Every structure is written in structure tokens, then in C-alpha cells.
Amino acid sequence: MQMQFPKDFLWGGATAANQYEGGWDEGGRGPSIDDVFTGGSVNTARRITIPPEADAFYPNHEATDFYHHWKEDIALFAEMGFKVYRMSISWSRIFPNGDDAQPNEEGLAFYDAVFDELAKYGIEPLVTLSHYENPLHLTTEYGGWKNRALIDHFVRYADTVLRRYRGKVRRWLTFNEINMLSVPFGSFIAGGMLPETCTAQDRWDAMHNQLVASARAVRLAHEIDPENQMGCMIAYMCVYPRTCSPEDQLTQLSVDRLHNLLAGDVHVRGAYPSYAERLLAEEGVTLKVSEQDAADLRAGTVDFYTFSYYDSRCVGTAQEGDPSTGNGALGGLRNPYLQATEWGWQIDPKGLRWVLNHLYDRYQIPLMVVENGLGAMDEVAPDGRIHDPYRIDYLRQHIESMREAITDGVDLIGYTPWGCIDLVSASTGEMRKRYGMIYVDKHDDGTGDLSRHRKDSFYWYQKVIATNGSDL
Numbered sequence: 086m087q088m089q090f091p092k093d094f095l096w097g098g099a100t101a102a103n104q105y106e107g108g109w110d111e112g113g114r115g116p117s118i119d120d121v122f123t124g125g126s127v128n129t130a131r132r133i134t135i136p137p138e139a140d141a142f143y144p145n146h147e148a149t150d151f152y153h154h155w156k157e158d159i160a161l162f163a164e165m166g167f168k169v170y171r172m173s174i175s176w177s178r179i180f181p182n183g184d185d186a187q188p189n190e191e192g193l194a195f196y197d198a199v200f201d202e203l204a205k206y207g208i209e210p211l212v213t214l215s216h217y218e219n220p221l222h223l224t225t226e227y228g229g230w231k232n233r234a235l236i237d238h239f240v241r242y243a244d245t246v247l248r249r250y251r252g253k254v255r256r257w258l259t260f261n262e263i264n265m266l267s268v269p270f271g272s273f274i275a276g277g278m279l280p281e282t283c284t285a286q287d288r289w290d291a292m293h294n295q296l297v298a299s300a301r302a303v304r305l306a307h308e309i310d311p312e313n314q315m316g317c318m319i320a321y322m323c324v325y326p327r328t329c330s331p332e333d334q335l336t337q338l339s340v341d342r343l344h345n346l347l348a349g350d351v352h353v354r355g356a357y358p359s360y361a362e363r364l365l366a367e368e369g370v371t372l373k374v375s376e377q378d379a380a381d382l383r384a385g386t387v388d389f390y391t392f393s394y395y396d397s398r399c400v401g402t403a404q405e406g407d408p409s410t411g412n413g414a415l416g417g418l419r420n421p422y423l424q425a426t427e428w429g430w431q432i433d434p435k436g437l438r439w440v441l442n443h444l445y446d447r448y449q450i451p452l453m454v455v456e457n458g459l460g461a462m463d464e465v466a467p468d469g470r471i472h473d474p475y476r477i478d479y480l481r482q483h484i485e486s487m488r489e490a491i492t493d494g495v496d497l498i499g500y501t502p503w504g505c506i507d508l509v510s511a512s513t514g515e516m517r518k519r520y521g522m523i524y525v526d527k528h529d530d531g532t533g534d535l536s537r538h539r540k541d542s543f544y545w546y547q548k549v550i551a552t553n554g555s556d557l
């Protein structure tokens with residue numbers, strides 16, 4: 086038995102302003118935390134420099150310049166056949182400092198034009214309110230998301246854009262990969278807190294504040310337009326027990342709950358799960374939930390659940406000679422059954438079927454894979470084209486796995502592979518780690534004319550969408 090993709094399946098692609106939009110000091114935009122983040126290299130973290138250094142290169146200042154190429158890029162997305170386009174609004178383009186009295190009209194008008202252009206092609210926007218980006222002022226003046234003051238600032242920003250784009254945008258995600266705050270990697274990128282002074286308690290306080298802010302935004306969105314569909318976004322870092330020892334099963338259970346499930350449980354169920362207190366205590370963290378917070382969380386549960394899926398890893402007892410994975414966010418052990426990318430991310434399409442089933446068993450609400458893809462170093466071949474069979478292979482196998490999950494009975498409503506057009510890497514700040522089906526001529530030393538080129542995967546994905554996933 087083999088089911089097909091539902092006929093209204095949302096095929097598309099995903100980007101985010103912090104890595105794609107550029108125009109960092111144009112149109113009245115204020116600086117964001119990404120504007121003080123320089124590039125790293127393979128598996129080395131990016132560097133934070135406040136204020137920006139005059140001679141350092143900040144990859145996202147221009148990024149791949151959606152700000153000046155949006156018409157051309159949307160036309161290319163339409164050519165691929167996108168039904169949906171996941172993007173984010175840059176908060177500091179709307180409120181340059183995050184706590185301003187009035188929004189920046191030029192910023193609001195920019196996204197109006199983008200949404201109108203998408204509508205022209207019948208592409209539905211899926212908008213992330215906060216994708217790894219805060220106005221920098223909220224870090225320098227407030228210390229980032231551990232400060233509860235950010236809840237009100239975020240809700241005001243959400244209120245502004247929800248009202249402005251009412252009817253133009255119907256599907257929203259609140260915080261990108263909110264659960265990255267469960268690991269030190271998320272301190273700055275997800276929480277706007279300087280890593281050297283950020284404690285585990287700060288990170289979990291920040292996550293709590295974002296969960297409350299998210300719930301309040303969800304409730305507001307439903308009030309503003311009952312047709313709004315509100316989703317959460319979780320980085321699902323699939324984990325397996327390294328061996329069949331009972332200890333390894335329990336380690337897997339704890340890691341899965343702490344890093345993957347906890348935040349989503351709050352988003353979907355409107356309350357912290359019963360396992361939270363003990364698990365957090367083991368991290369040295371105390372959960373503080375006021376009565377008002379509890380009421381807010383209950384009143385703002387999400388309509389659908391979205392996640393990113395790139396790889397999997399093992400946890401538990403290391404075996405002789407086991408290397409750890411090169412993916413710094415969660416660490417973990419190598420799985421001897423899997424190949425890894427150049428950046429140590431283990432390629433595991435079957436794991437996606439496992440995760441989809443795991444999540445649907447748990448929540449029974451519509452699911453969407455809003456990030457997935459292969460970061461690779463693409464070359465322009467002597468024939469002037471970009472041949473990326475490795476990316477086609479990766480995507481094909483993950484789409485097959487999604488079809489298996491649909492056959493298993495999972496309500497999967499859409500798929501937006503990450504970085505459908507080349508953009509800056511979040512973890513390393515590199516340009517050479519490319520995900521796109523559209524190549525952008527831009528390099529780590531800042532050179533390149535930003536011209537766009539269709540890769541082989543562009544034509545392949547176009548065919549996948551045209552046949553609703555039946556010709557892979």
C-alpha cells in the first residue's frame with residue numbers, strides 16, 4: 086500500500102531574513118543581533134563583536150540580498166511551482182530598536198510589496214515572526230530574552246504585523262527553533278544573550294519567556310482574524326540510543342524530552358509536561374511559572390506543529406572508537422549506519438519517517454516539515470551550470486520518507502526545504518555551505534555579483550511539484 090501526497094499539499098521552500106534579506110542599514114531598519122555576528126568556518130562558532138568592527142566582514146549585512154532581488158527571486162520560486170513560501174519578517178525593520186513607540190512605515194511597506202508579489206503568483210506566505218533575530222538594542226539594553234520585558238515588546242510587534250497583514254498572511258510561526266535555547270548554542274542566536282555570561286537558568290528562563298510571548302501572540306492572532314493558523318517551530322534533533330542497554334534507552338528518553346519535546350509539548354498542550362520539573366532540576370534549572378503565565382500558555386495553543394529536520398545522532402554509552410558528531414548544537418555520537426555531510430551532519434531520511442510518526446502519535450495535529458536540506462559546497466561546472474546530484478538524492482530520499490509517513494497515517498500538510506535559494510549559514514556564517522536550488526554568486530570573502538542561477542535541483546524540484554511528488 087502506498088499513499089500519494091494529498092492534492093492540496095503545500096510544496097515550497099524556506100528562507101529567513103537574518104540570513105537572506107540583507108539591506109541591514111536601509112529603509113529605516115535598526116541593527117539586529119546578526120549584524121554583530123561575523124562568519125566562522127567549518128565547525129567553528131561565529132564571533133560576536135559589539136559594535137561591529139570596521140574591517141570585519143559581516144555575512145548577513147548584505148546576505149544574498151533579497152532586499153533588492155525580491156521580485157526576481159519570487160518569480161523564480163513561482164517558476165519552480167511553489168505553493169507556499171516560508172520567510173521571516175525582520176523585527177528590527179519594523180521596530181528598529183524593539184521598544185520604539187511607533188513602527189517604521191518603510192519596513193511595513195516593504196513586506197506589503199513582498200506579500201502582494203507572492204499573491205500575484207498564487208504563492209501563500211508562511212511567516213516566521215522571529216527567526217534567530219532580535220533588535221540589537223534588546224540585547225544591549227535589556228540583556229536579551231531572559232528579561233521578561235521582551236515579552237511585551239514582542240507581543241506589540243506581533244500585534245502590529247498581524248493587523249497590518251491581516252488577510253494577506255494566514256499562516257504564521259512564532260519563534261524559529263525555540264528549543265535551541267535548551268543548548269548553549271542558542272544563547273545568542275535564539276535568545277540574544279551573550280554566551281560568556283549566559284547560564285542554563287538564563288536559557289530556560291528565556292525559553293519560558295518566549296513560550297509565554299508565543300502563546301500571547303497566538304491568542305491575539307486568533308482574535309484579530311479567526312482564520313489565522315498559528316504554528317510552533319521546533320528543531321527536531323532526532324536521537325537514537327547508541328546500544329540496546331536499558332541505560333541508553335533512558336538516556337535517549339531524557340535527551341529527546343529535554344531538547345526536542347518539551348517546548349513543543351508546551352506549545353501544543355498549553356502547559357509544561359509532568360516530566361519537566363525533574364529533568365530541568367537535573368540541569369540545575371528551576372521552573373518559575375506564575376498563575377498568569379499558566380493562563381496565557383493555556384489560552385494560546387498552536388493550530389499546527391512545524392519542525393526542521395536535518396540529521397540524527399546517537400546518545401548513551403560510547404562504543405570503542407566511536408567519534409562524536411561534528412554538529413555542535415547537540416553533540417552526540419556517530420551512528421555507524423549513516424553517512425555524514427562535510428559538516429558532520431548525519432544523513433538519515435528514515436529518521437524523518439520516525440520523527441513524523443513520533444510527533445503525530447503524540448499530538449494528532451497537522452504537521453509540516455519547514456526546514457530540511459543538504460548543506461554542500463557547490464561548484465559552477467565548466468559548462469556554466471551547477472550540477473548537484475547529491476542534493477537531489479538527499480531531497481528525494483526525504484520526500485520518499487514523508488510519503489511513507491503519510492501512508493502510515495500522519496497528517497503532513499507541507500514541505501519547505503531550507504535555503505531554497507543560497508543564503509548565509511546560521512551556525513557558521515559561511516556562504517560556501519549552500520542549500521539552494523538557486524545558486525547565488527556570493528562568496529565568503531564578500532565577492533560575487535549576486536546573480537541568480539538555476540541548479541540541476543531547481544528543474545528536479547519543479548518536476549516533483551508539478552507531479553505532486555509522484556515523479557521523484
Ligand code: BGP
Nearest residue numbers: 261262393460509510511512513
Ligand atoms: C536551522 C535554522 C536555519 C538554518 C538551518 C541550517 O537550524 O533554523 O536558520 O540556517 O538550520 O543550518 P546551517 O545554516 O547552520 O547549516
